[in-house]
Amino acid sequence: MPDPASRPGLLDRRLLFVSGKGGVGKTSIASALGMLATQLGKRTLVCETDSKGNLADFYSSPPLRYEPTEVQAGLFAMTMETESSLKEYLALQLHLPLLSRIGPIAKTFDFVATAAPGVKEILTVGKFAWEVRERHYDLVVVDASATGHVVGQLAAPVALGELVRVGLVRQQTQWMHDLMRDPATTGLVVVATPEEMPVTETIELLDRVEHETDIDVACVIANRVLPELFSRPEEELFGKLKAPGARAALRAAVDAAGGAGGAGGAGGGTVLGEGTDLVLDAAELAVSLRRNRAEHLDRLRAALPPGLPLLNVPYLFTRSHGVRTTRQVAEYLGQELF
């Protein structure tokens, strides 16, 4: 593990794999990282490895294809298709241009790729490594597999190199491996939400990545972190506010202020008094949700190797979605990084 001072900056690397337990916002973070890099002037490619993924939604773009789409100036997005990758691989790397025109054979090869371990992974990882090697982009961000399978993806060049002793594939795996194990070039970003399973799987993944791959972990991102509603003195005040006497005074005051403000006009009597109770209930809900999550966040923090950065992206209380949300997440990431 490199010491913290020499750890390359997240966006100074050229190939980032983003993983995490399913449902933690992996794609959201990957798309936002790409956008942030573009804002810094980097020509960036963001790729989803799952052809059923929804990366396009995060850029509010039309459906993505294997050929990159420029979703914003300097920001490209694509979706991985093994068959297209295979054809490109055969044509560009193995110099077998003819083969890309022989449909059935490509199909058969795809079948072998599906059945033989590591081949499919290498076609995926190899495509990204190639884009990096050829310097087509300043940064390639990969929305990689979830925690359970990403190690297989990252270790593919090594695993395949062990299985295939000779042949062109063997030579191909070597440069990929060299590129991927260089921390100045390649890094893994692990996304977690402050919940039990995402944190547990993140800790397990960090351990597996260290022992089973040569990939450097660039950072861990805690996503959807709930804001702290009260400081400690405020929490005490809140306790006093809920006491019967104060609460009754508050209810009456809200009612009076609400009526005077002409809020709707229908609110006579204790209507807003009851509303007041709901506002207080919502505060208690927020505090208890935050407390539960804070425990998991502490557990995550405690388990991280020294020097590994932990970035926080807050929970977004917003109606917005699509590229608007991605922009917000990118902004928070920027604040954490710079």
Next chain:
Amino acid sequence: MATPGSSASRSASSRSSAAGSSRRRERNTSGASSIEQLSAAKEILISVGSGGVGKTTTAAAIAAQAAVELGGKVLVLTVDPAKRLANALGLERFGNTETRVGVETFQEMGITPRGELWAAMLDTKQSWDDLIVRHAPDPGTRDAILANPLYQNLTGKFVQSHDYVAMERLYEIHSSGRYDLIVVDTPPTRNAVDFLDAPERMAEFFSSRLLRWLIAPYRSKVVNMASKPFYAVADRILGSQFLADIAEFFILFQTMQEGFVARSQSVAKLLEGPATSFVVVSTLEAAPSHEAAYFMELLNDRKMSVGALVLNKVLPGYLVDRDGARAAKVFETAAAELAAAVTGRPGLSAAHSVELTRMLAELGENFENYSVVAKREAEQRAELSRLADVVATVPYFDHDIADMVGLLRLGEQIWR
């Protein structure tokens, strides 16, 4: 501990109009109006949904509740439970073996279950090995397969192999007749449909002409003319040793083809049949909801039974209350006035007025923040509820469910 103001609901169970029942037929739903009825009527309940929505916990809760309330032998077959949940079910020590959850676990809570709760965890590697042992024609083939590096890679790393073996194990247990109800948790795949197709895909794989084509040259020295160019290319790319390894593996596997194909078909039939129903689990966040809707539509298309929809981590309904929203607005716009009004109450002196004003405004903002999310959730819920007859809603819990008390509380919540 449930958050205040929430409760289980069955949004669609009251829908008994003619239109409703014809839709029900067309959807091949179970006809059950609660998870209780569903558990009583079915032999297999399969819990599906995207990762992180509480699928495993929901499956365990239904099984525990069924064992307590309905009696009989109930098994929960889980894939990858959280450590504390595994502990609660006694799976830490037993793993792949079916193990009864001790009756003292219930007695400590003052409950005497009517039936027995059993639990087992799916160990993919172990289950695959068992499968090979069962299907291999002779000990030599068996050992050769178990020792093959490709086999080890395939069973350990392939997503699809998890899916297949989970369904295979389910079939095995079901046909043993040892349980009255089996509640299954499905592997955390990005696409929840994959495991449904796994048996069929496995059958296709073994009967595939491509496979025969591929291994033909290793069976005889005569390379078939059609496959010759393929081998020339494949040789150059992969090296012939690797190809030979692959071929050996497939040749060995082919000896078990008949067994696998027949079994795959039986598994598929079981999943489609009347003994099985699906419990779709989701939260009301955008991505899981989308996945749940897609999955329910797909099950309907395939004439499979959508037994129930369980919505987890739902925010309480009071957050969309209009008076709450109006009061919250007052908190924000008139925070100073409100602070003045409560000053003088115990512990709230004039010295606190700045802090108090800020806090009151934050309280208003907090309500509005959660209100935005709750409204979004309500929309999602209305949309999803159209796709299932039984919809159970589970509020946010203060703590993760880590013991039998928590499981039964959840079970109780969604049961009726």
